[in-house]
Amino acid sequence: MGIPLHPILRASLWVAAAPLAFYVALIGLGVVPFFQRHFLYAHTINSLWWSDINAPEGWGFAKNQVTPFQLQTPDGETIYAWHIMPLPLYLQHEAAVATQKIGLCDNFTQTESFRLLANDPEARLIISFHGNAGHIAQNERPNSYHALTDTSSYHVLAVDYRGFGHSTGMPNETGLILDAATVVDWAINVAKIPPSRIVLLGHSLGTAVASGVAERYALQGVEFAGIVLVAAFSDLATMLSGYRFGGYVPALGPFAMWPAFQRLLERYIVDKWHSANRLANIVRHTRGRLRISLVHAYNDNDIPWTEDNKLFHAAANETIGILDDDEFNAWKESNTVRTSEKSFVTTWTTGENIVIRQELFPWGGHNEILSFAPVSLAIIRSFDLEGTAYD
Template sequence: MPVALSPILRTAIWAVVAPFGFYCSLLALGSIPFFQRHLLYLHRVNGLWLRDINEPELFGFAKGQVTPFFLTTPDNESIYSWHITPLPLYLQNEEALASQEPGVAPDITATESFRVLKGDPKARIVIYLHGNAGDIAQAHRPDSYHVLTDASPYHVIALDYRGFGYSTGTPSEPGLIQDAATLIDWVINVAGIPPDRIVLLGQSLGTAVASGVAERYAAEGVEFGGIVLVAGFSSLPTMLGGYRMGGVIPVLGPLRAWPSLLRVAEGVIWEKWPSAQRLERLVRLTKTRLRLSLVAAKDDADIPWVESDKLFRAAANATVDGGLEEESFAAWKEERTIRNRDDAFVTTLTAEPNIVIRQELFPYGGHNAIMGHAPVALAVMRCFDLGGTVYTEKTSK
């Protein structure tokens, strides 16, 4: 005869079984490539129906300061982009820029903003590679563009990857890297900006795109002014072990109690995004100059800041013949680290031929707001060698 369960016990059992069943269902769904792509990129989650991103004044920009335009990739996708003129340069050309036709430019090279860019002999470009979800003007992104352009000489060019916002196509690892390469080729070959005046700035997923495209160009002998990776991760399978969607829902974290199940789950992640490997190869391919900055916030609830440690470890490993000894790495790194408080530090490594790798842990900023904080803007400035002394050793406690 079956034993009757009390209402309290039944409720307690369901309180455990229901979330577990929901989690297992999500894992099963996420193993299917179609659904995995949507869960990873969240490219259909955006606010296009709420506001017109072809009217950048909505986001606090001056009239004509931002020019929306499309680029066509070699595989015939249309990639939506913004060219943001720095305010100091805008002020010098305000009448012309404010009078240009609003909305998407049919031909970006025929616009006043392109004329200003092309005619700027000191033009420096920040190529902004955003994270997953949303579109080019989602959430914190316009504010972070403002930080870079309001009082600096930097032009910012941001793009929506294929499948995001108004861009056509479906996102994929090679596709996103191709989108970034298409923009870089346009900046170099059409706008006429040499690579040493270009900084790649990636956040979250954008750090993986930046690492992939930088490695691709390094293999062709092209070296950029710098690469800044904010809230980066070593590889997608590794990162998902500690990742929480929205800072709350763990993805693969619960499986760490069962290593064999975790390995199975990692094995069905179809796109790996191996940034640590790519950065290691990038350093080894460097012939002339490299400025690589890794920035993370201690209070990042989405991607643990220790993922930046893994990126630094991989990049640093490539600067030493035979690699760094695992046992002595912590002490080796500490010699190059300045700690001003328990939850913040800066580690700087200099190596031949002219390589500077810098890792900064900042106490605040979370996963997204950090993009508008001082460490990111300063990292861009350092890439252009606009700073003073480069600290290579711990000089004080």
């Protein structure tokens, strides 16, 4: 007969065991595709119950500076989008734009906002792909739109993927890339913006979406003004080994000491998001001009900034030849300018055609970095069609 545990000790063991049991239960659910996609995309976690994204003025935009509208995907889903006009352009046409019907627009192509985008031969467009969770206006996302449009001449087109916000459907890798392609097709074929005047901007999960859609077009010979990836990751399985939900709860990190078990878990990941391979493929198929910018905050507690090293390695190897890790690290160091202990810029240029740039910034965390100067500067460099401002 065992010795009974003291009630306080018993309670302490329960307190210690409960988080572990909860974590193990999450891992168990995570191998089921339905639950795994809910964990990964967190698309149902949003503030739609108490915020109206059809009224963008609630996030500080001028009346009708933002036009909410919808697009139909080839597989029958409806995705929700915002067109955000640059504020200086809005000021010039305020009387006409402000009198448009407010709210969700039934036919965006019949608006003054669309005309100002489509009829301007010098228009520059940023297509923004946000991270997981929430909707088009949740968290820091409106701040990033303000940073990009308040004083610039750039239009922004932001989208909620299928299953996010007011968009229909259920998110998955193939579907999100199709959503992105739907938006890009609309920009090129309806708004008539040439790819050379479009920058693809991705944040977190959106970096995988941007890489996926950029690869899709690269295989067709279509090249954009730039691809700007903020807080990116190389592939989902690798990223999860260091990822922390909300910056605190580890994903697969505790299993790092058991590589065999971690590899077993990786087999159950249904959406792979191999961004490193996709960037390499984009570089491989580039025949003209390519600008890839990787921006990450040193103090990003969600996705380690070292993920950018893997992306840079994959992209640059396509231009310098295959090097092993030690050779590549030595080569990279020779192309790096260190600005502090927590920041650096690495730039690799092949003539005037391909520029791959990685910047580590000391601050900005996982979300705020999107509205920080390095991101805006990366977009400005991308739109410099002669490449003179990319040093």
